[in-house]
Amino acid sequence: MSLLHAAAASLGISSNTLVVTLAMAAVGMAAGVVGCFSVLRRRALVGDAAAHATLPGVAAAFLLTGSRSLPVLLAGGAVSAVISLGLLVLLRRFTRTREDAATAIVIGVSFGVGVALISGLVARGVPGSGGLERFLLGSTASLSASEAVLLVLASLVATGLVIAFAKEAIVVSFDPGFAAAAGWPVWWIDFALVAITAVMVVVGLPAAGAVLVTALVVIPPVAARQWTDRVGVMLCLAGVFGLVAALAGVVVSAVVPGLATGPMVVLAAAAVFAVSLVCAPKRGLLAMAMRPKPSIMMPPEGPRERSRS
Amino acid sequence: MSTPPLLELHDVTVAYHGRPVLWHVDLAVTEPCLYGIIGPNGAGKSTLVKSALGIVPLSDGWVRFFGEPLDRVRGRVGYVPQRESVDWDFPVRAIDVVLMGTYHRLGWLRRVGREERRLAESCLERVGMADFATRQIGRLSGGQQQRVFLARALAQQADIYFLDEPLAGVDAQSQQQIFEVLSSLRDEGKLVLIVHHDLRTAASWFDRVALVDMRLVAAGPTDEVLSRENLARTYSGHLEVLDELGRAVEAGRRTP
Numbered sequence: 001m002s003l004l005h006a007a008a009a010s011l012g013i014s015s016n017t018l019v020v021t022l023a024m025a026a027v028g029m030a031a032g033v034v035g036c037f038s039v040l041r042r043r044a045l046v047g048d049a050a051a052h053a054t055l056p057g058v059a060a061a062f063l064l065t066g067s068r069s070l071p072v073l074l075a076g077g078a079v080s081a082v083i084s085l086g087l088l089v090l091l092r093r094f095t096r097t098r099e100d101a102a103t104a105i106v107i108g109v110s111f112g113v114g115v116a117l118i119s120g121l122v123a124r125g126v127p128g129s130g131g132l133e134r135f136l137l138g139s140t141a142s143l144s145a146s147e148a149v150l151l152v153l154a155s156l157v158a159t160g161l162v163i164a165f166a167k168e169a170i171v172v173s174f175d176p177g178f179a180a181a182a183g184w185p186v187w188w189i190d191f192a193l194v195a196i197t198a199v200m201v202v203v204g205l206p207a208a209g210a211v212l213v214t215a216l217v218v219i220p221p222v223a224a225r226q227w228t229d230r231v232g233v234m235l236c237l238a239g240v241f242g243l244v245a246a247l248a249g250v251v252v253s254a255v256v257p258g259l260a261t262g263p264m265v266v267l268a269a270a271a272v273f274a275v276s277l278v279c280a281p282k283r284g285l286l287a288m289a290m291r292p293k294p295s296i297m298m299p300p301e302g303p304r305e306r307s308r309s
Numbered sequence: 310m311s312t313p314p315l316l317e318l319h320d321v322t323v324a325y326h327g328r329p330v331l332w333h334v335d336l337a338v339t340e341p342c343l344y345g346i347i348g349p350n351g352a353g354k355s356t357l358v359k360s361a362l363g364i365v366p367l368s369d370g371w372v373r374f375f376g377e378p379l380d381r382v383r384g385r386v387g388y389v390p391q392r393e394s395v396d397w398d399f400p401v402r403a404i405d406v407v408l409m410g411t412y413h414r415l416g417w418l419r420r421v422g423r424e425e426r427r428l429a430e431s432c433l434e435r436v437g438m439a440d441f442a443t444r445q446i447g448r449l450s451g452g453q454q455q456r457v458f459l460a461r462a463l464a465q466q467a468d469i470y471f472l473d474e475p476l477a478g479v480d481a482q483s484q485q486q487i488f489e490v491l492s493s494l495r496d497e498g499k500l501v502l503i504v505h506h507d508l509r510t511a512a513s514w515f516d517r518v519a520l521v522d523m524r525l526v527a528a529g530p531t532d533e534v535l536s537r538e539n540l541a542r543t544y545s546g547h548l549e550v551l552d553e554l555g556r557a558v559e560a561g562r563r564t565p
Contacts, residue, residue, distance in 0.1 A: 040396075040399060040400075042396070164418060165417075165418070167412055167415070167418075167420065167421070168412075168417065170401070170405075170409070171409045171412055173396075173399070174395065174396060174399045174401060174406075174409070175390060175394065175395050175409070176394075177359070177364055177388075177390040177391075177394045178388055178390050178394075178409070178461075180362070180363065180364045181362040181363070181364055181386070181388040181390075181471075182383065182388070182412065182413045182465070183380070183383040183413060184412075184413075225400060228400060229400045229401070229402055229445040230400055230401070230402065230405070231400050231401065231405075233400075234400050
């Protein structure tokens with residue numbers, strides 16, 4: 001701890017700020033790793049639905065308990081996120097609503113309910129309700145060191161689970177039919193992946209807020225995919241990108257007064273993404289522009305087959 | 310007691326959203342062979358395979374492998390799904406795809422080791438794809454992708470193999486290579502079931518065939534089953550192609 005104080009003092013910040021900043025870096029890393037499989041399984045918007053759906057739960061938890069403690073509010077957010085994902089499944093199974101429409105409906109409605117509750121509470125001047133607005137766009141200013149440590153623990157558990165079950169997640173994401181035939185419980189593995197993503201979204205709320213936290217789960221994996229053809233490398237890179245984006249966002253919003261954390265985190269992630277999009281070898285725009293164009297007249301099979309000898 | 314059939318389907322019936330797509334299929338295969346599952350588009354050929362493998366739930370009937378339910382013998386059953394079922398932009402290389410064939414034996418949490426890697430390499434070698442081990446799966450041709458999928462099934466080290474349209478959209482060289490590997494599997498005493506749409510090659514490739522059109526029309530030795538009459542019953546809704554098919558089958562029979 002004294003080391004921490006010394007480090008904080010040498011940076012000219014409080015040790016609380018230092019702990020919170022490092023914690024957000026860990027949360028960003030975990031979000032990047034966990035997000036890989038929601039991107040690979042083409043479920044990027046499901047995380048978005050879960051994120052927006054945390055708001056009603058946060059507000060309801062505040063209403064019911066009157067507590068402002070972060071774990072209580074996040075638990076409320078997790079519950080309403082799970083409920084909304086359940087609604088999503090029911091909409092898909094028992095009505096003819098298509099998946100994209102169902103997801104859009106859940107995002108819109110749950111966010112509407114959340115904002116209505118929070119703005120209602122704030123307008124009535126309910127004591128402590130002002131703090132709820134930070135869940136919209138994210139703010140780490142009011143986080144305590146102990147709360148931050150809790151977020152780090154949850155992040156590490158989520159990351160650990162994804163890495164431990166990477167093999168199972170890969171086979172289910174790549175080829176669900178083969179996975180089912182080989183005896184893997186595809187539905188449960190899918191469910192676990194969505195659940196871990198939902199948890200990660202809740203944990204990321206203080207860093208980026210309900211509207212933007214999904215970017216932290218989606219952008220680093222997509223950026224990482226540019227650089228590699230291997231899932232293992234992609235997981236590592238997404239973790240690094242998420243860490244960098246979260247760290248940069250938190251620092252910038254702390255240094256420049258009046259800037260919310262969430263948008264800064266997302267902009268930092270977007271910068272990493274833009275660089276990856278342009279500069280990555282093989283898949284980058286530059287590499288693709290420099291590669292000689294295959295002739296449209298050539299049959300797709302022929303030239304590749306010949307090139308093997 | 311006599312040994313149970315390698316594969317036995319009894320009264321297998323499948324319905325999607327209340328609409329039956331497969332009716333009362335009874336089928337027993339007692340000996341290792343190349344077994345063609347043949348029928349028109351939408352006849353339920355893939356559904357038949359998926360229901361046998363437990364991917365699609367049965368509305369009625371049962372399936373036994375070696376006289377046992379599938380869950381007891383998963384490790385002895387290999388599968389090559391249709392190519393369209395896969396995300397080709399997925400970040401896996403050919404060798405990674407083949408390694409997935411070893412996952413079942415590894416079980417939960419255990420990582421791929423040196424032994425699995427060696428097995429996967431030998432399977433790639435067997436389908437003539439060793440030089441492409443580190444190529445991302447989407448950057449292979451259709452025939453090469455199919456050979457990698459076959460290698461993955463080989464890595465399952467099964468006794469019964471199901472292949473769903475392994476030759477669709479595949480170049481001639483890959484077709485020949487795939488067929489040779491499948492024949493060698495049969496010669497090693499494995500049962501290989503192949504969903505197939507091309508009647509011209511069916512006659513010369515398969516030892517036995519089943520004709521399927523939402524129900525089982527006929528099953529048995531290829532020469533007996535691929536008669537004009539059976540084909541007419543199978544492709545009844547496709548009269549315009551029948552004559553051409555009949556001629557094609559005759560031609561296929563003449564060329565060994």
